[in-house]
Amino acid sequence: MKHAVRVATALAFALVMLVPLFPLYWMVISALKGPEELQKVPPTWFPADPSLGAFGEVFQVIPFGDAFLNSVLIAGVSTLSVLVTSVMAGYVFAKYRFKGRDVLFWAVVATMFLPPIVTLVPLYWLVSTMGLADSYLGVMLPWLANAFGIFLMRQFISDVPDELIDAARIDGASEARILWRVITPLLRPAVVSLAIFAFVFYWNNFLWPLSILQSDDKFPVVLALSRLLSYSTSVRYQNVVMAGALIASVPTMLVFLLAQRVFVRSVARTGVKG
Template identity: 85%
Template sequence: MRRTVRAATALAFGLVILVPLFPLYWMVISALKGPEELQKAPPTWFPSHVTLSAFGEVFKAVPFGSAFLNSVLIAGVSTLSVLVTSVMAGFVFAKYRFRGRDLLFWSVVATMFLPPIVTLVPLYWLVSTMGLADSYLGVMLPWLANAFGIFLMRQFIADVPEELIEAARLDGASEARIVWQIVTPLLRPALVSLAIFAFVFYWNNFLWPLSILQSDDKFPVVLALSRLLSYSTSVQYQNVVMAGALIASVPTIVVFLLAQRVFVQSISRTGVKG
């Protein structure tokens, strides 16, 4: 009986590892196959002939290199901005007392659950009325602060001891100095996880760039990838599309692996509270 339970658990563990990873495996082997092998039905589960040619072609088919850099720029700037704005707002919500504070805070938190599709039309109108359609600033501007970051930072800043802040005030430290030189250094793990969350979110964000951008030289990598897919639907080009998909995924996978532990812990911290 015991042995059956153990065997079943081991089997379940195996599945829990295999099922999530199989599509990734398929992405990699499809990127490494040549056109002839891709046209084989049924498909081969291991490439009989490994070629890297698709990784060169993907940069010729669409401006994939500049798209990659666009994503670095868009995700990088948005992430930085979210970190700064969230620390400041989180500090106010955690450490200042004023009338209407909690109402304001929970109203902000409620926007965390708002699906972006609900406000897509007016957002498009607002940003294009500001003359920012089809621009980098237009892609980034609506996302330079978000409720999730504010919520996360407030939760962590609330744990910073009040005495520490009071002591700094008695020493004559300005409020700005308290935020950046006393509180922020204590938030290292929280900042790392917020940075990862934000970076992954902005790197993967598709609907908004799709709606606001027209010229391919400004496309982020996921948009270039969808364009690539529409040019090469035939199965013999699948290696090129898969190579593109792989390149587009590498940064988020690397970031995740580097900070996996912090990442998973911070979900535990924010996922369910109260």
């Protein structure tokens, strides 16, 4: 009886794992197939003659390399800015006392619940008025700070003992030194988590870059992929579309896997110290 329960549990876990992994598997095998094999009915589950030709063709059909670098720049700078501004604002809201602090904090938090489509037109008008339309700075400007990041850091910093900060001040440390040398190392799990969420969101964001950018040479990878979709109606290009989507997915998967290791290690070390 116990053996049957273990087998059933293992099968249930395998099914739970296969469901989210199946689209990735199908994307990989489709990218490795040729146009003829993609037309077979029923479809094949393994490529009969695997080929990497579709991955090279992606860079010929569209300027995929430039778009990839654009996404690295936009997502990387935006994520770094969010980490810095969130830690700084979180520290102020958590450890400083000033009039209107709570009202201002909850006003920032309230912006998290605004649908993006509601803020799209005002943001576009603001960025265009500043002369930043169709520029890297224009597409990054609304992403340089994040309400969720500020909320997350404020909650974590609130748990840091005030005595630790007071001791650093007595030792003559400046506020900047206290923040980056004393507080920030204690926030490593939160910082890593926020970095994952921010990078994945900014890498995959489609609506705002589509609204503010007009030049093809500034398009991030998600907009370049939308151009690839025009080829998907032709069986000849379906493997190219899958190859482009697979390449575009690699950075977010790598960031998540690498950062997850740091996050788990940080949580484990924190638990041992506690």
